[in-house]
Amino acid sequence: MKKEILKELILKNNQKIIFLTMDGLGGHSTSENSKTELETAFTPNLDRYVSEGICGLLDPVSPGITPGSGPGHLALFGYDPLEFIIGRGVLSALGIDFELTGRDIPARLNFCTIDSNGVVTDRRAGRISTELNRKLCGKIRNDVKLSDGIRFFLETESEHRAVFILRGDNLGGNILDTDPQKEGEKPREPVGTNEASRRTVKYVKEFLSQVSTILRDEHPANMILARGFAKFDPLPTMEERYGLKSLAIAQYPMYRGIARLVGMKVPQKPETYEDMWSQLKDNYQEYDFFFVHFKKTDSYGEDGNFDAKVKMIETVDQWSKKLWELNPDVIVVTGDHSTPSLLKSHSWHPVPTLLWAKYCRPDEVTTFGERYCREGNMGRMAMKHLIFLSLANAQRLKKFGA
Amino acid sequence: MKKEILKELILKNNQKIIFLTMDGLGGHSTSENSKTELETAFTPNLDRYVSEGICGLLDPVSPGITPGSGPGHLALFGYDPLEFIIGRGVLSALGIDFELTGRDIPARLNFCTIDSNGVVTDRRAGRISTELNRKLCGKIRNDVKLSDGIRFFLETESEHRAVFILRGDNLGGNILDTDPQKEGEKPREPVGTNEASRRTVKYVKEFLSQVSTILRDEHPANMILARGFAKFDPLPTMEERYGLKSLAIAQYPMYRGIARLVGMKVPQKPETYEDMWSQLKDNYQEYDFFFVHFKKTDSYGEDGNFDAKVKMIETVDQWSKKLWELNPDVIVVTGDHSTPSLLKSHSWHPVPTLLWAKYCRPDEVTTFGERYCREGNMGRMAMKHLIFLSLANAQRLKKFGA
Numbered sequence: 001m002k003k004e005i006l007k008e009l010i011l012k013n014n015q016k017i018i019f020l021t022m023d024g025l026g027g028h029s030t031s032e033n034s035k036t037e038l039e040t041a042f043t044p045n046l047d048r049y050v051s052e053g054i055c056g057l058l059d060p061v062s063p064g065i066t067p068g069s070g071p072g073h074l075a076l077f078g079y080d081p082l083e084f085i086i087g088r089g090v091l092s093a094l095g096i097d098f099e100l101t102g103r104d105i106p107a108r109l110n111f112c113t114i115d116s117n118g119v120v121t122d123r124r125a126g127r128i129s130t131e132l133n134r135k136l137c138g139k140i141r142n143d144v145k146l147s148d149g150i151r152f153f154l155e156t157e158s159e160h161r162a163v164f165i166l167r168g169d170n171l172g173g174n175i176l177d178t179d180p181q182k183e184g185e186k187p188r189e190p191v192g193t194n195e196a197s198r199r200t201v202k203y204v205k206e207f208l209s210q211v212s213t214i215l216r217d218e219h220p221a222n223m224i225l226a227r228g229f230a231k232f233d234p235l236p237t238m239e240e241r242y243g244l245k246s247l248a249i250a251q252y253p254m255y256r257g258i259a260r261l262v263g264m265k266v267p268q269k270p271e272t273y274e275d276m277w278s279q280l281k282d283n284y285q286e287y288d289f290f291f292v293h294f295k296k297t298d299s300y301g302e303d304g305n306f307d308a309k310v311k312m313i314e315t316v317d318q319w320s321k322k323l324w325e326l327n328p329d330v331i332v333v334t335g336d337h338s339t340p341s342l343l344k345s346h347s348w349h350p351v352p353t354l355l356w357a358k359y360c361r362p363d364e365v366t367t368f369g370e371r372y373c374r375e376g377n378m379g380r381m382a383m384k385h386l387i388f389l390s391l392a393n394a395q396r397l398k399k400f401g402a
Numbered sequence: 403m404k405k406e407i408l409k410e411l412i413l414k415n416n417q418k419i420i421f422l423t424m425d426g427l428g429g430h431s432t433s434e435n436s437k438t439e440l441e442t443a444f445t446p447n448l449d450r451y452v453s454e455g456i457c458g459l460l461d462p463v464s465p466g467i468t469p470g471s472g473p474g475h476l477a478l479f480g481y482d483p484l485e486f487i488i489g490r491g492v493l494s495a496l497g498i499d500f501e502l503t504g505r506d507i508p509a510r511l512n513f514c515t516i517d518s519n520g521v522v523t524d525r526r527a528g529r530i531s532t533e534l535n536r537k538l539c540g541k542i543r544n545d546v547k548l549s550d551g552i553r554f555f556l557e558t559e560s561e562h563r564a565v566f567i568l569r570g571d572n573l574g575g576n577i578l579d580t581d582p583q584k585e586g587e588k589p590r591e592p593v594g595t596n597e598a599s600r601r602t603v604k605y606v607k608e609f610l611s612q613v614s615t616i617l618r619d620e621h622p623a624n625m626i627l628a629r630g631f632a633k634f635d636p637l638p639t640m641e642e643r644y645g646l647k648s649l650a651i652a653q654y655p656m657y658r659g660i661a662r663l664v665g666m667k668v669p670q671k672p673e674t675y676e677d678m679w680s681q682l683k684d685n686y687q688e689y690d691f692f693f694v695h696f697k698k699t700d701s702y703g704e705d706g707n708f709d710a711k712v713k714m715i716e717t718v719d720q721w722s723k724k725l726w727e728l729n730p731d732v733i734v735v736t737g738d739h740s741t742p743s744l745l746k747s748h749s750w751h752p753v754p755t756l757l758w759a760k761y762c763r764p765d766e767v768t769t770f771g772e773r774y775c776r777e778g779n780m781g782r783m784a785m786k787h788l789i790f791l792s793l794a795n796a797q798r799l800k801k802f803g804a
């Protein structure tokens with residue numbers, strides 16, 4: 001949907017839309033289980049929404065494409081993931097809950113080991129402890145000084161991984177990786193591929209040169225490698241695009257970060273599912289759109305733990321019962337991609353999805369599950385349309401054309 | 403899928419993908435048959451793939467659009483047929499198994515009859531015999547000499563139709579037809595509509611002028627008309643786009659030509675279906691992707707011969723049984739478009755399609771047929787996605803985004 005057209009269609013009202021998101025929801029049968037995780041789970045509460053709503057199988061990117069968390073969530077929020085590309089450095093910064101600004105160039109760093117000739121002998125410095133990482137980052141933060149008033153941030157991720165952010169005016173992010181991607185070579189020189197980025201390389205070089213001195217006597221982490229430089233270009237917000245004041249209720253930094261990327265308000269991290277419910281209830285009157293994110297369905301999928309994923313879906317089913325108390329207008333239950341425990345990874349399979357609303361023209365599906373969703377009225381469609389279907393059901397879209 | 407993005411996703415492994423293609427597979431019920439040709443056919447072997455796989459109804463171009471063989475096959479190979487346009491001259495050259503190069507400008511020729519004033523009285527020269535066509539083409543090939551070392555090729559198609567190819571450096575193919583498309587007018591002058599094509603017109607004029615002298619005393623074929631000039635721009639190959647070393651097993655020149663267009667290796671023409679099986683088996687370890695093309699389903703559809711099309715589908719079903727011997731990873735069975743015998747022509751109806759693979763998340767369809775495919779997990783989607791779904795199922799695509 002072109003933004004000029006979309007702009008003309010947006011209508012504001014008091015109707016509320018809740019996106020209940022189970023990360024990696026879609027699954028697969030296994031040799032022991034003839035049904036998928038979702039088909040196996042006992043979900044009486046979700047089934048009630050299904051019975052009164054419509055179902056479908058949604059492709060986050062396009063058929064066959066396995067989405068990362070970034071593209072999966074962008075699609076969920078109606079941002080075409082093939083149009084809005086998030087750099088790896090940006091995702092890493094989001095993943096540690098760092099608040100990026102439009103003046104920032106984030107990149108991913110690895111601590112590494114180099115020999116006396118400067119050749120990389122271990123790209124991960126023996127996977128140093130997160131604790132040592134923190135210590136070294138603290139030292140670098142203290143000692144490095146960049147010229148021209150350019151600021152930098154350096155934040156530990158875990159083990160050998162850290163995030164680096166340059167902040168200043170008119171910086172460029174088209175800078176090639178210094179990480180040679182294999183051992184036995186020297187780190188590459190950072191090279192800028194456009195004017196602003198060539199200017200920016202000066203500060204990257206200052207940083208790397210000072211770090212090299214600071215880490216000289218450390219072992220095994222005596223140097224760093226940088227990759228995934230990308231200028232952070234703030235996305236149009238959910239409010240600008242859809243007129244939706246949006247709240248994100250999520251426990252994990254990556255998803256809090258992506259929500260922030262599209263302008264959602266992200267309150268303090270909820271410690272428990274009960275906290276998540278309180279954040280929803282307490283903020284219900286203040287916002288129009290609620291992104292509620294449960295992570296563990298994906299984690300258990302990645303672990304290959306079919307039964308735990310089933311149990312987690314049942315936990316969310318129980319949680320979802322409370323939604324009736326709010327007398328909501330539109331409820332969507334979906335995932336950002338599939339994570340079958342059979343594959344122990346994200347997968348390309350389309351995501352089972354339900355939409356419940358007063359005027360959704362219900363189909364005949366009565367149980368939440370991949371094979372039942374296939375028969376639903378939403379059909380198989382691109383995930384990026386889901387937000388528009390939700391806006392329509394919340395009567396928040398005008399007629400297009402006369 | 404943009405090629406820059408696609409490039410990042412490609413992964414190579416040893417998994418094999420077989421596309422078993424029945425030309426014009428999709429059909430229609432008739433007043434005598436309440437089922438389509440495919441629904442009528444007894445297909446126990448294909449039904450086995452269906453039972454363990456996923457089905458769908460696929461649109462080669464978009465809903466309502468009837469594809470020619472070019473667009474149909476491009477979609478099958480994942481090349482958006484609205485983006486990659488093949489000129490008619492190019493298709494004609496492919497249709498006679500002519501190997502085009504990037505220096506070629508092909509066009510279609512008709513032998514025609516003109517009167518003493520040069521006015522076209524029969525655009526098809528009374529549909530002269532293919533034999534006479536060959537004789538005249540031989541004469542023209544012998545006698546015509548173009549300037550500046552420009553080469554030409556002239557090849558008989560059938561009856562009054564031939565293919566003309568100009569070969570040289572920096573030629574242009576934006577040249578208007580000389581065929582006036584109706585009788586009672588003189589042939590038009592060839593006109594180039596850009597710089598390179600204006601230069602190229604010189605050689606077309608030389609050719610037409612010499613041909614006119616050579617044919618002066620022939621009857622009825624005393625002149626030629628040219629149309630569909632188009633520069634041949636080689637397409638990115640299947641190997642470049644998908645990392646797939648691809649083999650085409652097809653008996654008919656048009657399909658061998660289209661396969662060559664996307665860089666497939668095309669071995670010697672297989673004379674029998676048994677030969678097709680041998681080519682597949684003997685080359686199985688050497689290639690990653692196999693395009694196996696059966697033509698007769700389309701031919702019988704075009705003839706309006708419902709029963710013969712049913713029988714042909716049953717023949718392919720029997721043939722497909724052997725595929726198990728190869729222990730393949732991904733099997734797709736589909737067509738390039740529909741050719742219902744009811745309509746005796748290509749049609750716009752979506753194409754019944756099955757995909758069988760280990761991790762395809764099977765649906766509940768058990769019989770191959772249009773009305774059953776509708777209920778499959780592939781849903782109704784654009785044909786151009788099929789290759790990505792196949793690559794995903796062959797675990798040949800990386801995750802998109804982090």
